[in-house]
Amino acid sequence: MLADMIERLLDRHLDDAAQGAAREGQWLPTLWAEVEDMGLPLALLTEDQGGFGLSFGEAGEVLRLLGRHAMPLPVVETMAANQLFAIAGLPLAEGAAGLARADDLKAEGGKLTGMVARVAWGDHLDCLALAVGDTLYRVPRSGWSVTEEGTSMNFQPRPSLAVDWTIDASAPLPHCPLAAGATVRAFQIAGALEAALDMTLEHTATRVQFGKPLQKNQVVQHELAKLAGELACATAAADLAGEALARGDDLGVAAGSLRAREAAGNGASIATQMHGAIGFTREHRLHLYTTALWTWRDEFGGQVMWATRLGRAAVEAGGDGYWPMVTEL
Incomplete structure (x- = not known):
């Protein structure tokens, strides 16, 4: 409701x-x-x-x-x-x-x-x-x-x-604002990717090249599947970050946020490529989402900070502790 x-x-x-x-x-x-x-x-x-x-x-x-x-x-x-x-x-x-x-x-x-x-x-x-x-x-x-x-x-x-x-x-300080910001950005990224996927599906279904819709080409179908995969990953990653923030686990926030940010970059690239030149213009609504994805990807720590946090934890865990660290996320 x-x-x-x-x-x-x-x-x-x-x-x-x-x-x-x-x-x-x-x-x-x-x-x-x-x-x-x-x-x-x-x-x-x-x-x-x-x-x-x-x-x-x-x-x-x-x-x-x-x-x-x-x-x-x-x-x-x-x-x-x-x-x-x-x-x-x-x-x-x-x-x-x-x-x-x-x-x-x-x-x-x-x-x-x-x-x-x-x-x-x-x-x-x-x-x-x-x-x-x-x-x-x-x-x-x-x-x-x-x-x-x-x-x-x-x-x-x-x-x-x-x-x-x-x-x-x-x-x-109850919890770090960067962790809170990274978590809400992960959810926003998942939502924007959903919109970008819907727009890309509609465009490739209605845009005709060489006598058939773009969506009928196998290579385009592969790219659409990859975009849907990035959306699924971002959605799961945002949920991971949200659950981690609720229990005060910055490492879980790092893992979820980092994967959502990766999906933002990959998904924006695929959506733009599938739209062709029109996807770069302000006249098309796609730019509202691709530019938002690039912005949200880089805020509240960015990929480097959260990747460094995750990498440091992996090194500190050592060979015996690495897999338990992963399974606890």
């Missing part, structure tokens, strides 16, 4: 014009207001915390649906930030929120200062869930200024922020 409500909301407000505006850096206040009215920023909270009390499967379905619609606003970041705040006993966000880790910030003399790079929609956030070492800070909008504008590969704002804030809201 919740998924149907979200679907209707996004169908009403997230058309090509809205997507285009977001890619020009314009905030979508009407869409955000409806997102808040529906309670989505609290969706990952338990009922006792004021949230929906969703099961793991229901929460994953919501996150994948937001990926399937290439939601441009920081809804999933706000959901994950509010979950961190609730667990830590900090006030929830009163608007959109961001997630970040910046261990080089300085907490001295009751002030937190330093730079946080490339925060999604940083100029439009109410607050930031910011980890420094083992501490979670709830930094309000008055606690930072934008020092450098930036955009992501899907043309949305990613400014760098200069934090200069008198600390008044902090708590021990």
